[in-house]
Amino acid sequence: MSKLIFGIFSDEDVLLHNIRPLKQNGVKITNVYTPYPVHGLDKVLGLKRTRISICAFIYGITGMCLALLMMWYMMISDWPMDVGGKPNFSFYKNLPAFIPVTFESTVLCTAHGMVITFFLRSKILPGVTAFVPDKRMTDDKFVVQVELTDLSKEAEVTAMLMQHGATEVKEYGK
Amino acid sequence: MEVHDSKLREPLILGDKSLHDITEDVCRPIESKPNRMWWIAFIISACGLLWWIISDSYTIGTGLGRWGLNKTVGWAWDITNFVWWVGIGHAGTLISAILLLFRQKWRLSINRAAEAMTIFAVICAATFIISHMGRPWLVYWPIPLPNQFGSLWVNFNSPLVWDVFAISTYFSVSLVFWYSGLIPDFAAVRDRATTKGRKFWYGLLSFGWVGSAKNWQRFEEVSLVLAGVSTPLVLSVHTIVSMDFATSVIPGWHTTIFPPYFVAGAIFSGFAMVQTLLIITRKVLSLEDYITIYHIDMMNRVILITGSIVGIAYITEFFIAWYSGVEYESYAFLNRMTGPYWWAYWSMMTCNVITPQLFWSSKIRTSLAATFIISIFVNIGMWFERFVIIVTSLHRDYLPSSWTMYSPTWVEVGIFIGSIGLFFTLFLLFAKFFPVIAFSELKTIVKSNNLLQKRGGQHHE
Numbered sequence: 001m002s003k004l005i006f007g008i009f010s011d012e013d014v015l016l017h018n019i020r021p022l023k024q025n026g027v028k029i030t031n032v033y034t035p036y037p038v039h040g041l042d043k044v045l046g047l048k049r050t051r052i053s054i055c056a057f058i059y060g061i062t063g064m065c066l067a068l069l070m071m072w073y074m075m076i077s078d079w080p081m082d083v084g085g086k087p088n089f090s091f092y093k094n095l096p097a098f099i100p101v102t103f104e105s106t107v108l109c110t111a112h113g114m115v116i117t118f119f120l121r122s123k124i125l126p127g128v129t130a131f132v133p134d135k136r137m138t139d140d141k142f143v144v145q146v147e148l149t150d151l152s153k154e155a156e157v158t159a160m161l162m163q164h165g166a167t168e169v170k171e172y173g174k
Numbered sequence: 175m176e177v178h179d180s181k182l183r184e185p186l187i188l189g190d191k192s193l194h195d196i197t198e199d200v201c202r203p204i205e206s207k208p209n210r211m212w213w214i215a216f217i218i219s220a221c222g223l224l225w226w227i228i229s230d231s232y233t234i235g236t237g238l239g240r241w242g243l244n245k246t247v248g249w250a251w252d253i254t255n256f257v258w259w260v261g262i263g264h265a266g267t268l269i270s271a272i273l274l275l276f277r278q279k280w281r282l283s284i285n286r287a288a289e290a291m292t293i294f295a296v297i298c299a300a301t302f303i304i305s306h307m308g309r310p311w312l313v314y315w316p317i318p319l320p321n322q323f324g325s326l327w328v329n330f331n332s333p334l335v336w337d338v339f340a341i342s343t344y345f346s347v348s349l350v351f352w353y354s355g356l357i358p359d360f361a362a363v364r365d366r367a368t369t370k371g372r373k374f375w376y377g378l379l380s381f382g383w384v385g386s387a388k389n390w391q392r393f394e395e396v397s398l399v400l401a402g403v404s405t406p407l408v409l410s411v412h413t414i415v416s417m418d419f420a421t422s423v424i425p426g427w428h429t430t431i432f433p434p435y436f437v438a439g440a441i442f443s444g445f446a447m448v449q450t451l452l453i454i455t456r457k458v459l460s461l462e463d464y465i466t467i468y469h470i471d472m473m474n475r476v477i478l479i480t481g482s483i484v485g486i487a488y489i490t491e492f493f494i495a496w497y498s499g500v501e502y503e504s505y506a507f508l509n510r511m512t513g514p515y516w517w518a519y520w521s522m523m524t525c526n527v528i529t530p531q532l533f534w535s536s537k538i539r540t541s542l543a544a545t546f547i548i549s550i551f552v553n554i555g556m557w558f559e560r561f562v563i564i565v566t567s568l569h570r571d572y573l574p575s576s577w578t579m580y581s582p583t584w585v586e587v588g589i590f591i592g593s594i595g596l597f598f599t600l601f602l603l604f605a606k607f608f609p610v611i612a613f614s615e616l617k618t619i620v621k622s623n624n625l626l627q628k629r630g631g632q633h634h635e
Binding site for chain 1: 382404
């Protein structure tokens with residue numbers, strides 16, 4: 001049986017400086033909710049670097065290949081045409097004219113692929129009910145989520161959070 | 175947090191705002207009833223929109239014969255308006271993407287509204303593309319789909335096909351870039367919602383965003399990469415639009431200077447539209463502390479630079495027309511200046527080359543009234559630029575027997591004025607229902623900004 005409690009902080013620097021000491025004291029911080037991106041927070045929490053830009057690169061390469069394949073098939077293989085004495089029977093000779101569409105397709109796949117990955121991985125989707133421990137967490141408060149595995153230590157952990165700069169400690173829905 | 179203690183750095187938010195103050199200030203228009211100014215503007219815009227619906231329906235119902243086009247002038251107001259609107263869109267992407275890469279923090283107060291402007295401007299542009307096709311129900315023809323003609327594919331050597339890809343990519347990428355930035359702000363509106371309707375709608379729009387550390391880490395990475403791909407994208411879009419002209423053999427269009435010249439012109443006109451919109455928006459929504467004179471000044475500098483590039487491009491074009499020794503080319507430019515459409519050419523020159531030069535004066539650059547007036551001039555001038563390029567190049571072609579004049583019908587005027595109505599209707603709805611400032615991101619600079627103000631960041635003017 002475990003339980004979540006939430007330490008509310010009012011200042012980003014107080015938050016940043018106290019995450020490490022709290023963790024060293026054995027407080028199990030499972031998440032931090034902030035109203036804006038706090039730089040350095042991922043480092044003190046020990047979060048791994050996101051690999052989403054690697055995905056974006058792969059989507060981009062895919063988009064590029066798909067566009068080139070499409071144009072090769074349509075213009076060179078399936079129905080080559082001789083327009084104005086400029087026949088398109090050879091892929092590489094026709095390549096300069098294919099650059100714009102290749103570029104656009106690369107960007108299209110990079111951007112959409114990346115955003116879709118971001119939404120799915122972070123479970124940000126229409127219809128998802130947000131988990132909001134404190135309504136001020138999208139306004140001006142920084143909420144540290146602590147998992148209590150040993151319920152008898154609740155008072156101790158609460159005191160420790162308060163000692164390390166939290167302005168209040170609360171449970172979900174209270 | 176790192177604070178650069180520079181006496182030269184201007185505060186980007188005026189007044190000692192707390193994080194909560196910012197939320198309050200930005201959410202106020204969403205949570206209160208729109209004021210009288212908003213309603214007046216909305217009713218006027220909606221009338222414009224209505225006129226647009228009537229004129230466009232009339233065109234679609236009865237055909238392009240309703241327009242003033244003829245066999246010599248096959249493109250006129252339709253493409254002028256299309257290029258004008260697409261160009262206006264470019265400023266939004268420049269602010270949100272290019273300025274992000276250059277770490278220009280002053281973009282934070284204005285990027286949301288500028289991106290919204292981009293999206294609405296591209297919507298307006300797309301309506302002209304669709305209506306100028308004459309048979310809009312065949313709008314899918316430029317898309318490479320298998321068909322019953324053999325399959326007869328689209329021609330990928332054609333800039334018009336490139337344009338279809340460019341505009342649709344630009345629109346959809348701008349839209350997701352804008353929307354992914356809006357999500358945290360929608361969540362903030364959701365969490366402070368007091369009515370059932372707002373709770374439901376902003377809950378739906380915010381996609382369940384909570385702002386956990388991992389979410390933000392990914393969010394920032396996504397913003398950075400989207401900015402990275404949007405930067406070449408925005409430059410490519412107007413480059414490709416210019417290739418619609420430049421790859422043809424029409425004197426006046428067939429010039430290699432077109433891509434950079436069009437891109438500079440696009441940013442120039444876009445910033446002018448941002449100024450027009452924001453000077454009104456900051457007043458109506460009382461956001462003077464966020465969109466400050468400093469922001470206006472910075473944007474005016476961009477207008478000055480891009481306006482000067484456009485001016486040089488005009489002069490270069492003119493010089494090359496003479497220097498090339500091609501008589502058709504020379505005539506096309508002489509005809510622009512002194513032919514029957516001389517007034518359009520000189521309106522363009524006055525509005526685009528002379529007026530932005532006034533911004534060398536810091537007094538004018540920091541004056542709201544002057545900026546507003548000049549921004550209108552630039553908007554008009556850039557419309558004339560496209561009119562001049564399109565109509566004066568076409569109306570006197572190689573064969574003097576087919577020389578003719580072009581004038582728009584009421585239907586074309588209706589579609590153009592109506593599209594402005596469409597644009598403002600969308601923008602006003604945005605200003606009412608969406609957070610006009612990307613305040614979640616803006617909050618990242620609050621602490622350093624307030625510290626800077628306390629230490630007495632000086633106005634260096």
